[in-house]
Amino acid sequence: MKNKKITIIGVPMDLGADRRGVDMGPSAIRYASVKEKLTGLGWDVQDHGNLMVPTPESYDVGELQLKYLREITEVSKELASTIDKVVRTGRFPLILGGDHSIAIGTIAGMAKHHKRMGVIWFDAHGDLNTAETSPSGNIHGMPLAVGLGLGHPDLVNIGGFAPKIQPENVVIIGARQLDEGERVLIRERGIKVFTMHDIDRMGMGAVMEESLKIVSEGTDGVHLSLDLDGLDPHDAPGVGTPVAGGITYRESHLAMEMLAEADLLTSAEFVEVNPILDHGNRTAKAAVALIGSVFGEKVL
Template sequence: MTAQTKQPISIVGVPMDLGAGRRGVDMGPSAIRYASVKEKLTGLGYQVEDRGNLHVPTPESHEEGDQQLKYLREITTVSEQLAQEVSTIKDNGRFPLVLGGDHSIAIGSIAGLAKHHRQMGVIWFDAHGDLNTAETSPSGNIHGMSLAASLGFGHPDLVQCAGYAPKIKPENVVIIGARELDPGEKELIRKQGIRVFTMHDVDRMGMGAVMEETLNIVTNGTDGVHLSLDLDGLDPNDCPGVGTPVAGGLTYRESHLAMEMLAEANVLTSAEFVEVNPILDSSNRTAKVAVALIGSVFGEKVL
């Protein structure tokens, strides 16, 4: 593939930490840029523009509000802006690559993308389900509600981002790497029939088989595929710089294999990489892993 035939990429940073319980993830976009994400992609033959960061208010300057929906108003505002930004990138015929920030940014990303892909498949790499609502959330942190909101469950301000709902259908969603699910999330998964590959499944089947089945699901009757990758999906030994680490996660190589198989399938129409927290990291290791995975998903090979 020549550089001319590769779809140009637009990077947008969302320095959001209003949806998380620990500070620092707002520096994620800077950390990923510092780890040379643009240089990585340019080296692979892509034409890349960096659209900079959206403006996100700092928690210190605003009230948390409802303890079951912390910073709802501010997150809603940023989500609307991100939806517009992502939609504009798609209008320009470019591939949106969103850098977080906490996982609440997926509400805005998916809202903007679903305008262009009415039957969008979603691959959700995460230790968590992010399928809580205000009623089921143990923390009130909105980064644990983003997939639920995109599916049409939760507070109207989140669900109706960009003016319509739902954005995606449960049968088009696959969660990979789950190992910490709340009771309300388990119930929603069962009721909606969402395909979840827990770490038990990854251990038992192997990542190759998991990805083959995932690709079958997210491409069945869909018109685009979005990758939403939370770095806490990986094991904390490989990615220490995340706000909600859970032991026993995906290995570095398992994650690369997943990205390499995604690249081979050539089905991705957008991606976001979230929850890099440099404050909790050592020597920017987690952002470097993010950039390495971005390289693999855009076609970088060992040989």
Template structure:
């Protein structure tokens, strides 16, 4: 197994939605032993600390229908700058959230270092709303759309360019809660989605094998970013998330997915988001995040 230099970047962001506590996610994942877990695999770890996130009033702007946009875009600019700097050194960026709005900044930092970036979006939700389609104005439901250039300019133009990823280079895995506007956008942009229906019918092994084939062979990507929302996993295993959706991916299926992605050698960056310790039970969700990070980075039973 190739040994990596892993840079951990925490983003204590809870402004992308309206449930407090997810800003403590990076601390919970660190407390669950993520550094030791990675180092025990023979990788080198540098904890880069946390991106500074400002305060916000939680209000939805009446002109844009976006909640806390200014403070989020400021933090995402800083995150993008940090991720790009880390990636340029050849390190593997591992970003810890925080709500899923942070993916806007992560992808803004990763994209310039690739000619043809791919993204695996492991999530119960499509996160492809815009200010026009969002019922809540919560930006954590918009990062994927913003990253392929669809949505408010202040979100799509983080770091001064768009798109960060081509929509045809995206694979969504685990979807089971998709809004009407998102369904239309998925069909319009030709985004590949494996919902729980496909996972149940064909099995996780087929889904991951086909995702790897699609991104590597059909799309010819030169790197793949994994954006893993802990609510992609069934809330039986991850109770500490803000938007749980029953009927999700199992704990074992998720380990299989991470192990297969590791063996394929296509993942060049990753983020684990939406761990909310206030909603959790004895840090169970952070423990799951750390275990999955271990599998993604090469941990084996034997």
């Protein structure tokens, strides 16, 4: 992040989830002054605007175990291409969601530039389902699996290669609701997961120290994928799939501050802000505060 140049990309995607409203997430985060926050920290900020995303009412859901597969695939391809172009200009891509299915395109775009990319996945969920294991068929529960090369070929092969990332370079932080198929995959692939139990026992500082070692060892870049439902619903009520007992506001800031100090990140995305379910844009404001921390904001 040394070049201090950021390009914001909005992806108003809500095809990957059942609950409507998350398509307004990029606007809510912008309204919470994300550009002003970053500019105030000395960053050169360009806003690419939003990618065009189909509305669910205009399209057929398709296969129930892979809802809106065709539409999500096309948006993911466009996002991957957009990120590729941004990185080629020497700028840091900051992606605003939208539901977490946008990570399929984000990881595909970044993987073109990083042969071995580390991933820090802040989330209450694993997002490691496939069509065979998903209880809902919602693709926002599948992006990490897709990045690992598991899932429908249309998604897995975006960019022309798979897998994009390796399990030993991935860390999930804040998990507290995993489906059985995800638990099996985590054990089989040896994916490191810090559940809320681990955070309670170890403390966020120790969790981040170990996470940073994992994602930096032998890698040539690190991507941060932060789902706002990783935070406790008290601090981030405007999310589609809230789970009680999450990461506190202060723990989240510590994690972002430690990421900033490590200076490893090559891309970041903040997803699942749903203004319809929010109170006074609190969740988008929390997202912007965390963005501030990860891009260098300090108390002193």
